[in-house]
Amino acid sequence: MSDKILPLEFEKPIMAMEEKIEELMRLSQDSHIDFTAEIAKLRSQAEEVRNKLYHRLTPSQKLQVARHPQRPNLLETVKMLSPNTWIELRGDRSGTDDRAIIGGIIELSSGPVMVVGTQKGRGMKENLTYNFGMANPEGYRKALRLFYHAEKFKMPVLTLVDTPGAYPGIAGEQHGIGQAIAFNIREMARLRVPIISVVTGEGASGGALGIGVANRIYMLEHALYTVISPEGCASILWRSAEFASRAAEALRITAQDLLEFGIVDGVIPEPQGGAHYDPTLNAQRILETVEQAISELKAIPNDQLPADRYAKFRKIGAYQEKNAAALSS
Amino acid sequence: MSLRDWFASKRNTSTKLDVSAMNSRLTDEEICKLWTQCYSCHQNIPSKELENNLMVCMHCGYHFRIGAYKRIMQLCDDFQEMDENLFPADPLNFTDTEPYLKRQADAHQKTGLNEAVITGIGRIGEERLGLAVMDFTYLGGSMGSVVGEKITRMIERALAERLPVVIFSSSGGARMQEGTFSLMQMVKTGAALAQLHEAGLLYISVLTEPTFGGVTASYGTLGDVNIAEEGARVGFAGRRVIEQTIRQKLPADFQTANYLLNYGQVDMVLARQEMAPILATLIRLHRQSSGLAPISLA
Numbered sequence: 001m002s003d004k005i006l007p008l009e010f011e012k013p014i015m016a017m018e019e020k021i022e023e024l025m026r027l028s029q030d031s032h033i034d035f036t037a038e039i040a041k042l043r044s045q046a047e048e049v050r051n052k053l054y055h056r057l058t059p060s061q062k063l064q065v066a067r068h069p070q071r072p073n074l075l076e077t078v079k080m081l082s083p084n085t086w087i088e089l090r091g092d093r094s095g096t097d098d099r100a101i102i103g104g105i106i107e108l109s110s111g112p113v114m115v116v117g118t119q120k121g122r123g124m125k126e127n128l129t130y131n132f133g134m135a136n137p138e139g140y141r142k143a144l145r146l147f148y149h150a151e152k153f154k155m156p157v158l159t160l161v162d163t164p165g166a167y168p169g170i171a172g173e174q175h176g177i178g179q180a181i182a183f184n185i186r187e188m189a190r191l192r193v194p195i196i197s198v199v200t201g202e203g204a205s206g207g208a209l210g211i212g213v214a215n216r217i218y219m220l221e222h223a224l225y226t227v228i229s230p231e232g233c234a235s236i237l238w239r240s241a242e243f244a245s246r247a248a249e250a251l252r253i254t255a256q257d258l259l260e261f262g263i264v265d266g267v268i269p270e271p272q273g274g275a276h277y278d279p280t281l282n283a284q285r286i287l288e289t290v291e292q293a294i295s296e297l298k299a300i301p302n303d304q305l306p307a308d309r310y311a312k313f314r315k316i317g318a319y320q321e322k323n324a325a326a327l328s329s
Numbered sequence: 330m331s332l333r334d335w336f337a338s339k340r341n342t343s344t345k346l347d348v349s350a351m352n353s354r355l356t357d358e359e360i361c362k363l364w365t366q367c368y369s370c371h372q373n374i375p376s377k378e379l380e381n382n383l384m385v386c387m388h389c390g391y392h393f394r395i396g397a398y399k400r401i402m403q404l405c406d407d408f409q410e411m412d413e414n415l416f417p418a419d420p421l422n423f424t425d426t427e428p429y430l431k432r433q434a435d436a437h438q439k440t441g442l443n444e445a446v447i448t449g450i451g452r453i454g455e456e457r458l459g460l461a462v463m464d465f466t467y468l469g470g471s472m473g474s475v476v477g478e479k480i481t482r483m484i485e486r487a488l489a490e491r492l493p494v495v496i497f498s499s500s501g502g503a504r505m506q507e508g509t510f511s512l513m514q515m516v517k518t519g520a521a522l523a524q525l526h527e528a529g530l531l532y533i534s535v536l537t538e539p540t541f542g543g544v545t546a547s548y549g550t551l552g553d554v555n556i557a558e559e560g561a562r563v564g565f566a567g568r569r570v571i572e573q574t575i576r577q578k579l580p581a582d583f584q585t586a587n588y589l590l591n592y593g594q595v596d597m598v599l600a601r602q603e604m605a606p607i608l609a610t611l612i613r614l615h616r617q618s619s620g621l622a623p624i625s626l627a
Contacts, residue, residue, distance in 0.1 A: 168566035168574045173584060174592045178545035178565035179555075185519035186551055190527065205503070205512060206546035206565070213516050227503045227512040227543070232570075237425035237505060251508045252421045261420070263509055310520050314481070316513040317474035318420035 005277060008064045014053065017046040054272055057222065059248035063230065065222040066162075066201045070276040072283070074102055074117040074160050077200070080283030081115075081290075082106030089146060098139030100131045100167070101211070103146040105155070108287070110294045114150035116143045116211055117160030120201070134167035137180035140210045144184050147191055154302065156194040156294050159211045162201030164229065166210070181210040188213035189313075190306050194297035196290055198268070199223045199255075200275075215300075215309050216293045217263070219255035220282070221270040225263070226253040263316055265293075367391050383601045392560040392601055394538060396440070397447040397464035400497055404605050407452040408460070411486070412479045416443050420474070421508050429506040432468060442467045444475040445500070448483040450492070453605055455623055456612040459487030459494040465501075465539070472544055473504035477514025480548065484521040491621065493531035493612050494522075498549045502542020515547035522551050531615040533608060536563045536586075536595070550594075554611060557586035557595045558604070 007015050021042050028035040057065065065071070078086055088104035091097045103116035118135060121127035143159075150157045166177050188195060188211075197214035203225035219225060228236075230248035235241045258264040268285050271278035300308055364373045369391035379386070383403050384393040401408050423429040437443065445467040451460040461480050463470045480496065487494045503511040525532055534552030536545075538561040545565050557563055564584035572579055582588045586598040599607055616623070 168571045173564050176594050179550035181546040182550045185516055186523045189520035189523040225509055227508055228505055233505050250423055313516045313520055317478050318418040318510055319474045319478055320416040320418050322414045322416055
C-alpha cells in the first residue's frame, strides 16, 4: 500500500518503539557505530508487544480496526479475489441505483460467482457517493434481483458485509426498508444456489442480514456482528453513548464470540494489526476460505441448499424448557 | 376446561372487582378503576363499557394498547395455547444497569407472562389458524430467543396441519440483552415463513402499536396481506434516530398507519372492531380458492 498506515490510538506504544528503532538505525548509519545488537533487541521487544497487543484486542479496539479508514473495501477486495474478471451489474430497474450495495460477477477457480456487498468509500467524497455503506430499500432490492440472477444461472453467491446498518432516513421508511430487508431474508432462505457470507468489517443488525442469510457465514478476525451498534446500545440501556465500550463488551460481538455461539462457521485470520496492513494477504485468505466453502457446498444438491440453511439457523437460540413439575412450583 | 374458565385463569386477578365489597364504601382506587380516562380525548369512559368496546374509546376512536391474552380473547372463539413452558435464558451473561436475569424476573412478576409472545392454534368463526400475539408489556415486546422459537414452532405446526398463520406484532425491536442471538431470530422466523410460502399457505401480518426494528424487518412485513391496526405506529428505525441523522423535524403523522397506507406499505388499515370478521373472511377466501376443505371442528 502506497499510503502511510494511519495508526489507531491503542497502537501508539508500538509506533513509539518503531520510531526508536528507526532512530537507532539512522544513528548507526550516520555515526558508523554498530547498534545491531540493540536494534535486534528492540525489534524482538516490539514483536512481542505487537503480538500481545493484537492477540488481546478488546471489542472496542476491534471496532476501531473494523472501522479503520484504510480497511480494504468491497471493490478493492473483489479485484484481488478475481483480478481478471469483474463485471458490475447496477440498478434496481425501478428508478434507482443504490451505490451502498454493489454487485457483479467474478471468476474463481470453481467458476463464476455472483458477489454482492456493501461498499464503504475511501475518504469523504467516496463515502458520500457510497453513503458510508448504509443502504436504502433500493439497495436490498438490487441485491435481490442479482440473487435471482445467480440462481437462474446456477452461480454461487458470495456476500461481503461491512456496514454500520441500513440508512435511517425518511425515504427509506416511505419505501419500506423493513420490508426490503425482511423479503431479502425470506428469499435468501429459499435460494437454490450456495450462499456464502463474509463479514469483513461491521455487520450491523438488519442492514447486514438483508444480504447475510447464507449456508456458511465467516468473519474476518477483527470483524464484528451485532444486533445494534455499541453506541446505540449504550444510549438506550446505559442512557449515554459514553458507555459504548461497556456495551461492546456486554454484547459479545467479536468473531471469536460468534464462533463460540455457533452462529458463524469460521474466523478468517487477518494480517497482524488488521487487514489494512496487508490487503493482498487478507484477500488471499478470504479467497482460500471461500473456495473451500464453495467446494463443500457443491456436494449438496441445489434443491437441498434451503434445507441446509434452515437447519443452520433453526438451532440458534438460547431458551429454557421447563417441565410440568417445574411450572407448577 | 371451558373457554370462559381458561380466560378467567389468565386474567390478571388484581383487576377483578369484588361485588360483595361494593356494598360497603368504595375506596378511591376502586372508584378510579370504574372509569378510564381516554389518553387521546381525555373523556372519562366507564371501564366496563370500554372493555366491551374492545378497549377503543367510543368518543374519539383511540385504540388503547392491549396485552396478548386480551387480544386473543377479543379475537378468537377458541384457543389452544402452545409452548407455555418456554422461558428465556441468559446466553451473554448480560448486565447493563441491571442483570438481564433480574429484568426477566421483574417482567414476569409485573405481567404474569413468561415472555413477549403467546402462540397457539385458534379459531375465528369457522376458520382454524396458527396464531401468535406479541405483548408489549413484557420488556417492550422485544424479540429474543423465546419469541423466535415460539413463533417458529407455531409456523412449523401450521405447516404440518396446513393452516394459515396470523401474527400480531407489537415490539420495540430485537432484544439487545441477547445480542446476536436475537438478530438471528429474524432469520429463523423468516426461513420458517419461506417454507410456509412454498407450501402455498396464507400468512397475514397485523401490525399493532408500536412495531419497530427487527420485527418490522422480519415477520412483521412478510405477510401475503399486511394489515396495520388504526393508530399503530410502525417503522424500522425509530423517530429519534432518524431526526438525529437527517437533522430535520419529521411530520407528525410519520410512521403512522395511514402514512404507511399512503406510501403503499400496507394493504389496509383496520379498526379493532373489524379485525375478527375481516381476518375470518380473508382466511376463508384464500382457503376456498386453494381448494382446502374447512377443518372439522371435532
